[in-house]
Amino acid sequence: MERLREIEKPLLKWYRQNKRALPWRVEKDPYEIWISEIMCQQTRVEVVKDYFERFLEALPTVRDLAECPEERLMKLWEGLGYYNRVRNMQKAAQQVMGLYGGQLPADYEALKGLKGIGDYTAGAIAAIAYGIPVPAVDGNVLRVVSRVLESREDIARQSVRRQIGQKIQAVMPTDCPGDYDQALMELGALICLPGAQAKCGQCPLKGICLAAAHGTAAKLPVKTRSKPRRIEERTVLVIQDGDCVAIRKRAAKGLLAGLYELPNVKGHLKEEETLSWVREMGLGPLRIRPLGEAKHIFSHVEWRMRGYQIRVQQLDERRQGDMIFARAEEVQEKYAIPSAFDAFIRKG
Numbered sequence: 001m002e003r004l005r006e007i008e009k010p011l012l013k014w015y016r017q018n019k020r021a022l023p024w025r026v027e028k029d030p031y032e033i034w035i036s037e038i039m040c041q042q043t044r045v046e047v048v049k050d051y052f053e054r055f056l057e058a059l060p061t062v063r064d065l066a067e068c069p070e071e072r073l074m075k076l077w078e079g080l081g082y083y084n085r086v087r088n089m090q091k092a093a094q095q096v097m098g099l100y101g102g103q104l105p106a107d108y109e110a111l112k113g114l115k116g117i118g119d120y121t122a123g124a125i126a127a128i129a130y131g132i133p134v135p136a137v138d139g140n141v142l143r144v145v146s147r148v149l150e151s152r153e154d155i156a157r158q159s160v161r162r163q164i165g166q167k168i169q170a171v172m173p174t175d176c177p178g179d180y181d182q183a184l185m186e187l188g189a190l191i192c193l194p195g196a197q198a199k200c201g202q203c204p205l206k207g208i209c210l211a212a213a214h215g216t217a218a219k220l221p222v223k224t225r226s227k228p229r230r231i232e233e234r235t236v237l238v239i240q241d242g243d244c245v246a247i248r249k250r251a252a253k254g255l256l257a258g259l260y261e262l263p264n265v266k267g268h269l270k271e272e273e274t275l276s277w278v279r280e281m282g283l284g285p286l287r288i289r290p291l292g293e294a295k296h297i298f299s300h301v302e303w304r305m306r307g308y309q310i311r312v313q314q315l316d317e318r319r320q321g322d323m324i325f326a327r328a329e330e331v332q333e334k335y336a337i338p339s340a341f342d343a344f345i346r347k348g
């Protein structure tokens, strides 16, 4: 524990001199911290900046988020993936409206009672926005602490993550917990990089860190692999009639629930099979052009996709079965289409 206590001064000094200028670090507003933390969970900070500003401009308050129509919300989140996160954020915003008058509670346990807010996000909001001394343990923090202590405990285990959180809580300063949490995260993001990329030579903790002293950083932290992703083959169709493209709404439950997609079917179809499928949909195909292959990785599934562009006869009706034919500008403005389809949208 003493070793961990020693990191405070050099860590905070380094953070104050080297932290990145991020839009959500300016005001320390709980709503902004919340949104940024959810956005940053799977996406690089540089990419999040633009999304964050656009989202805040469209939905500047908890009330705006609570009342936002679903399609607009999905559109604002388009490209960030993990759409359940934004759905949960909206449910939590509704809870905040009902229970706390629109202000996120300044209480760690109460924050954890909100939909989609776990230990990490509650810790970040509580410490950064409200100055409550609680840890915010993300992957970066787990890596830094495991290396400083040269711990070989498996960070995939919830109990180990909890123990690391308790160790941080025992040594973190009470006068600037937000800076301390962010400093640990920032060090993991900029210096204590995964695998062999750790920049120990530039690290303010070099003289304290056991992994640096013993040359074990590249092997730490220990993390057992979760089970491999299921591979799913799909054939994706860019069906166009003149200036419109066919899209359809996905089911209300399951992967990418409620979003829009390019029509697609399971398996890798050949051209003839694809044309038969299009005819079965009641459309008259005129031409088919292969668009090559692409893959997209979700948390538990990997799609290996084969694409075709299909030109069909001009339609009188803008709807055909469950398909909607929409102009490119309409798709751009109105319908949230997950990035899994980007490769074919670009080529189509």
Ligand code: SF4
Pocket (backbone or CB within 6 Å): 144, 147, 148, 191, 192, 193, 198, 199, 200, 201, 203, 204, 205, 206, 209, 210, 211, 212, 217
């Ligand atoms: S000295 Fe190296 S391993 Fe230790 S915390 Fe710094 S970057 Fe990570």
